[in-house]
Amino acid sequence: MSETVATAGTTDRSSLLVRGGLGIALGMALNGILILGAGSLAYAEGVRALTLPPVLFLTAAGGVGAVLVYWVVTGYFSAGDRTFVRVAVVALGLSFLPDIALLAMDPEVTAPAAVTLMVLHVVAAVAIVWALVYWQP
Numbered sequence: 611m612s613e614t615v616a617t618a619g620t621t622d623r624s625s626l627l628v629r630g631g632l633g634i635a636l637g638m639a640l641n642g643i644l645i646l647g648a649g650s651l652a653y654a655e656g657v658r659a660l661t662l663p664p665v666l667f668l669t670a671a672g673g674v675g676a677v678l679v680y681w682v683v684t685g686y687f688s689a690g691d692r693t694f695v696r697v698a699v700v701a702l703g704l705s706f707l708p709d710i711a712l713l714a715m716d717p718e719v720t721a722p723a724a725v726t727l728m729v730l731h732v733v734a735a736v737a738i739v740w741a742l743v744y745w746q747p
Contacts, residue, residue, distance in 0.1 A: 625747055626681060633741030634673030637734035641669050644730060653722040659712060660723060669734045672705075676738045691743045698739050705731045 645665050654660045679697060684690030706728050713724040 623681075626677065626742075628747050629741045629745055630673065630677035630680070630738075632745065633676070633738035634670055636741060637673055637737035638666050638669045640733050640737060641665050641730050644726075644733065648726050651722075653720045654726070656718045657716075657720075657723045659719070659727060665730060669730075672734060673738050676701075676735075676742065680742045695739060695743060698735060702731060702735045705735075 642662060642665070645660060645662055648654045648660055658664065676698065679701075680690075680694050683694045683697060687693045709724045709727040709731075712719045712727070713721065
């Protein structure tokens with residue numbers, strides 16, 4: 611008699627690295643383009659958070675965190691992709707809090723600058739979640 615063992619979502623590590631790398635690279639490229647465009651707008655002048663180094667670093671760091679969370683979630687939950695998307699949506703909502711705090715505490719940050727920062731979070735999240743969950747190499 612053969613025994614079938616049901617396991618939670620198993621993720622091929624090499625595929626995960628490719629998909630995660632693609633998502634991070636795509637998020638960084640899109641955010642870099644947006645920052646270069648936003649840099650020419652008056653509201654971005656003097657807002658250090660709207661410069662390439664912090665945006666690219668934090669996009670990459672958030673992407674690495676997302677890949678790690680995806681790996682853990684798909685290892686423990688049978689509906690790992692769906693669970694990860696829910697976790698990502700909550701994390702995206704929480705990622706807006708520092709932008710709101712910047713708006714409240716930094717006189718250089720205007721409402722359009724804070725909204726631009728939030729858009730950058732959405733762009734990175736969509737790119738990384740798409741690559742991890744929906745793109746098949």
